[in-house]
Amino acid sequence: MRPPKEFVTPRLRLRTPRLEDAEAIFKNYAQDPEVVKFLTWEPHQSVEQTRAFLQVILNGSQAAVQFPYVIELRPDGPLLGMIEFRREGTMADLGCVLAKVHWGKGYMTEAVKALVDWGLSQNDIFRIWSMCDLENPASARVMEKAGMTREGILRRRMIHPNVSDEPRDVYCYSIVK
Numbered sequence: 001m002r003p004p005k006e007f008v009t010p011r012l013r014l015r016t017p018r019l020e021d022a023e024a025i026f027k028n029y030a031q032d033p034e035v036v037k038f039l040t041w042e043p044h045q046s047v048e049q050t051r052a053f054l055q056v057i058l059n060g061s062q063a064a065v066q067f068p069y070v071i072e073l074r075p076d077g078p079l080l081g082m083i084e085f086r087r088e089g090t091m092a093d094l095g096c097v098l099a100k101v102h103w104g105k106g107y108m109t110e111a112v113k114a115l116v117d118w119g120l121s122q123n124d125i126f127r128i129w130s131m132c133d134l135e136n137p138a139s140a141r142v143m144e145k146a147g148m149t150r151e152g153i154l155r156r157r158m159i160h161p162n163v164s165d166e167p168r169d170v171y172c173y174s175i176v177k
Helices: 019-030 047-062 107-121 137-145
Strands: 006-008 012-015 066-073 079-088 091-098 127-133 149-158 168-176
Touching (some): 019 047, 107 127, 137 168
Parallel strands (some): 091 127
Antiparallel strands (some): 012 066
16 A cells, blocks of 8 residues: 555645655754653654654655655645554554644644545555544544544553653544445
């Protein structure tokens, strides 16, 4: 399976990242403790750290298991965040991050919906799912607005190092066909 290199929505362009995106990613969100609070990684301390992070996810993309996209405002707007589609057999999961200045504008819902719609149109994908910390209602709302259903709570499932060194409870959302 090879997703498109680019998705275009009414307001956004989702495209494969490039190493040259490191500076914008670092400046716009990767170093912001509030943005990465509920992510599995800590705020980046330098653009070099962001560049190394990009290299890791680009290597995963080449292995055809994870497919990252930077999110840009159309037509030539700024880099807003990133979303990743990760294939697991007949399922896929999503992870995403958005710069704080762009929260509450529906951009992430639009990006998630684009990947969900594409994923469910594939003959061999039957389930798309994602998780969010119980204390992250904004991410829960994004998944709900994108058509996903809350399945329940996965107890002690994920470490969010910016909140705790111990695994935390998360909501699990999915959409199936």
